[in-house]
Amino acid sequence: MPRKPSVGSGDERLVGADRVLAVLVELAGLPTGASLDEMTQRTGHPKPTVHRALASLGRAGLAVQDGRGHYILGDEFLRLAFAHHEARPEHVRVRPVLERLSERFAETVHFAVLDGPDVVYRDKVDPAVGAVRLSSTIGGRNPAHCTGVGKALLSRRLLTLKDVEDWVGERELVRKTPRSPGNAAELHAQLAQTRERGFAVDDQENEPGINCLAVPVYLSSPSEPSGAISISAVAYRTPISVLVEAADEIRAIIEGALGRRERTA
Template identity: 40%
Template sequence: MGNGQSPVGSVDRALVILQEIGRHGRGVTLDELATRLDIPKSSLHRLLGALKHRGFAAQHEANGPYFVGTELLATAFRFYESMDLRTLIHPLLLRLCEKFRETAHMAVLDGGEVVYLDKVEVPRSITMTSVVGGRNAAHCTGVGKALLAWTYPTDEAIKAWAAQYGPLAAPSRNTITNPAKLAAHMAQVRERGYALDLEENEPGVRCVAVPVFMGRSTPLASVSVTALKDRMPPARFEELGEALCRMVAEHAGTVRPAT
């Protein structure tokens, strides 16, 4: 989300009102909104009237609580139905590639595998198994771990996933194939906010990956930065992970759900 003062104060207040209404599934009263947002009731009432006029807010009875309007929901659903993830996230991959001078990927989860939807390479790029439209096992790739950790957010859920799609393949000696160890590893991923592939899919290749939520409670995709191990020593993991989290949040405008 943007920082600093909004260029149009009234629009910003209307958006803040919608954000607050969206936090209350049972509705929120005018008095509660005025208190929570520190907006004078007269101004608040006018803004709510404009939002109601466009169907972005709703009040089902006189002096009753306010709810998110059906037009706001319809707009969001229309967007998700027509959303082209590659178009939305490709500019982010370009930024990642330019900033870190390494290959950037975007992938989605499909059962026990990840499918690569986009990839941006630097001229010195290394040869990897990842190709656009290609697949790899989810449990041994950075993009896959970033998706698994939040799509299956408990130890039990990860173990159930592993039981459904196992036995888990071991493309390298570093691959985690034990469901219990994988569940514990996913808990670590959620705690630090990013996933690592430490030569678990390809010898000599490491990557850092983070989920992309796009406003949902589970990720729609994940993105990663991948490099030869010589260019990605352990000292670089935290720097890359934190930078990736920040850049994804700036690009997608989302905040990762609490764990």
């Protein structure tokens, strides 16, 4: 079955530049590239349309053909993406803290922001040593309600059960594991505990075998978090109890470098 892209207000109405962007988005999900026939099948668009879109991307340096004739993202796309990422002020400020925490705990550390019902990872530092590393990627997303970074940020916005219910709306809170909060009442209880503690935990709620502790960070405002930093650990190597016991140390490292968190419960 062809998988149509999500660019535009309706796939059946994609025209012109929208089609080019739809092909670009599809190609970005194929790190080893794809043939013209494969791209046609995946997008569900006519082959001439896909070919013209790839040609447009090629002229801009955003797509190239490798030695097998497969299309892959071009170096110009990667240059633009990484130049933009490196230019983010938050990235420059947060990176040393991520490196310090990763070195201290020998685990992966993330910086993420809230985007609607999801969190988006803006930076990541893997441990220098250790056989197991996480598969998360910069720019990747996860549901906010079952991640430490998401709950750290939601706890500052959703103060009452009504707030949580309004945020959830008609959506279903997906239980990614049996430990995930599955309704507004369960999430509200976790957010209340997060406010009381000053940090959030994800005890294998987003991915089995992975837990984390997250703290909001305040880069531009003393009361509105800019994002959150989490130490994401392999559970058998660093149990959640170890991270909770080190919460004061983690918070001190973050606040010492980036400023103190807002103290009002």
